[in-house]
Amino acid sequence: MNFGLFFLSSSYSFKIAGCLLEQSSVGINLYYVVIAVFKIFGLLPLLWIQNISRCLGAVLLKINKRPINRIKQNLDHIFPALSSEEKSKILQQRLMCMSQTIFEMSYVWTKPEQELQAKITAEHNESFRQAIDANESVIILGLHIGNFEVLSVYLSKLRQLSTLYRPFKDEKFDLYIRQARERTGAKFYPNNTHGIRTAYKDLAHKGMFLVAPDHVPGKGLAGIFAPLFNQPAYTTTLPQRLALKTKAKVFMAAAYQNKGGFHIIIEPVAEEFYQPDEYISACAMNTQIEQFVLRDLAQSQLEYKRYRTQPQGQSSPYK
Numbered sequence: 001m002n003f004g005l006f007f008l009s010s011s012y013s014f015k016i017a018g019c020l021l022e023q024s025s026v027g028i029n030l031y032y033v034v035i036a037v038f039k040i041f042g043l044l045p046l047l048w049i050q051n052i053s054r055c056l057g058a059v060l061l062k063i064n065k066r067p068i069n070r071i072k073q074n075l076d077h078i079f080p081a082l083s084s085e086e087k088s089k090i091l092q093q094r095l096m097c098m099s100q101t102i103f104e105m106s107y108v109w110t111k112p113e114q115e116l117q118a119k120i121t122a123e124h125n126e127s128f129r130q131a132i133d134a135n136e137s138v139i140i141l142g143l144h145i146g147n148f149e150v151l152s153v154y155l156s157k158l159r160q161l162s163t164l165y166r167p168f169k170d171e172k173f174d175l176y177i178r179q180a181r182e183r184t185g186a187k188f189y190p191n192n193t194h195g196i197r198t199a200y201k202d203l204a205h206k207g208m209f210l211v212a213p214d215h216v217p218g219k220g221l222a223g224i225f226a227p228l229f230n231q232p233a234y235t236t237t238l239p240q241r242l243a244l245k246t247k248a249k250v251f252m253a254a255a256y257q258n259k260g261g262f263h264i265i266i267e268p269v270a271e272e273f274y275q276p277d278e279y280i281s282a283c284a285m286n287t288q289i290e291q292f293v294l295r296d297l298a299q300s301q302l303e304y305k306r307y308r309t310q311p312q313g314q315s316s317p318y319k
Contacts, residue, residue, distance in 0.1 A: 031173055041103055042110035046119055047260040049107055050100050057099020067098065067303040070318065074302050077317040078229035093298035100257060101147055108149045109180035113157075116184070120154050120255075124266035128251055132158050135206050137248035139239055141213040141269065141285065143292050144301040149181070150255035150262045152210060156185040162202040163210035164191040166218075186210075191218060196238070203246050211239050213252075214289055214301070216309050225311055226282035229290060234309040240281040243274060250274070252285075254292050256299060265292070 041049055071094055075087045082090075108116065131138050138159065142151045155161050165181075165188045168174040181188050187202065189195035203209040217223035217236045225232045243250050250273060253266040272284035293300045305318050 031170065034173070035176065038106040038110060041106035044107075045260075046104070046107050049103050050257070050260070053099045053103035054096040056103075057096045067095070070303040070305060071095075073317050073319070074304075074306065077307060078231055090298055090302075094302050097257070097298050098303065104147055104257075105149065108147065108153065109177070113153070113184045116150075116153050117157065119261040120150060120264060121261065122154060122264040122266065124251070125268065127249070127268050128266050131249040131251075137203050137206050137246045138208040139203070139243055139246075139248045139250045140208060140210045140266070141239055141250065141252040142210045143214050143252065143254040143289060144212060144304070145254040145292055145296070146256040146299045147262055148212070148255065151253055151264065152181060152186045153184050154255070154264055155208060155210060155253075159208040160202065161186040161208045161210060162189065162199040163187070164189055164195050164199060166191050196221075200242060200246070203242060203248060209242065209248070211236075211242075213239055213285055214306070215304070216306065223309075224278050224282050226279060226286050228286040228306070231307060232311050232314070233286065233307055235282040235286060237278045237282065239285070240273065240278060244276065252288050252292065254295075256296055265295075 044052075068091065071091050072087070075082065075090060079087070140151070140155060142148060142163075152161060152163060163186060165178075167190050168177065178188055187199075189198050199209050213236055215236070216234050217238070222237045222241070223234045224237055226235045227233070228235070239250065242248065250269045251266050252269055253264060255262045255264045267288070270284045270288060273281050273288075275281050275284075307317050310316055
């Protein structure tokens with residue numbers, strides 16, 4: 001296995017090392033290699049990590065065609081009017097952002113909470129602060145834009161936070177990552193029926209629940225087709241169902257990367273999101289996702305197969 005190239009090729013930046021361990025025959029030895037990489041890069045200032053990783057991404061990610069092909073396919077599918085030059089520019093920018101996000105994990109997962117918080121700025125309107133101060137149940141629709149992991153770091157200082165994650169097959173690595181994530185106070189539950197029930201209980205007791213609305217719902221999880229950039233996208237209905245059951249206030253958020261830090265934007269969802277009609281709710285949610293994506297397209301997860309599930313009779317854009 002070519003460790004360097006595989007490390008920089010995954011479409012899930014925060015799952016890189018787990019994928020390595022799951023697909024490698026060297027098992028525990030590779031575990032120590034991955035952890036060593038995290039710890040070594042974690043010694044560097046964040047700005048250094050960002051600059052070095054963007055240079056690496058511009059070179060190494062070009063060698064692996066899988067993320068490049070996915071980015072091109074998504075751009076062709078949702079932005080057909082863009083010129084070849086415009087798509088090429090976005091592709092190059094996205095490759096650098098991907099690499100940056102990967103190596104930023106070494107900082108996010110190893111640095112003390114106080115140091116991490118100092119790298120984060122945030123903006124939100126009064127309704128979010130009122131929901132926090134009034135101790136209301138809150139749902140955060142966290143987007144995979146910029147660095148998703150930073151959201152839990154920031155939010156867990158405001159309220160007890162629960163969220164879902166996909167456990168890694170390698171138990172040793174799964175424990176390492178979960179402990180790194182939970183050290184700031186958040187609770188991470190497996191992304192399955194039991195995990196959802198547990199998170200629901202936390203939410204019902206005036207907690208805060210962080211859920212990703214921009215991924216294809218997993219097996220057994222409810223969803224509905226709704227337009228996203230004028231294309232049908234299988235969209236989760238879990239946030240809407242939880243909101244209606246718990247009367248939680250719902251906000252959308254993303255942690256954008258900037259020079260030497262992160263800037264979090266939190267906005268209340270549109271009123272249509274709270275409609276009992278799942279299609280109306282999903283359309284409102286996806287419209288707001290589009291607005292967040294267009295703030296910085298290169299920081300969005302363009303390599304993710306968001307449209308892999310298609311309505312019956314329609315073909316996948318991924319060949």
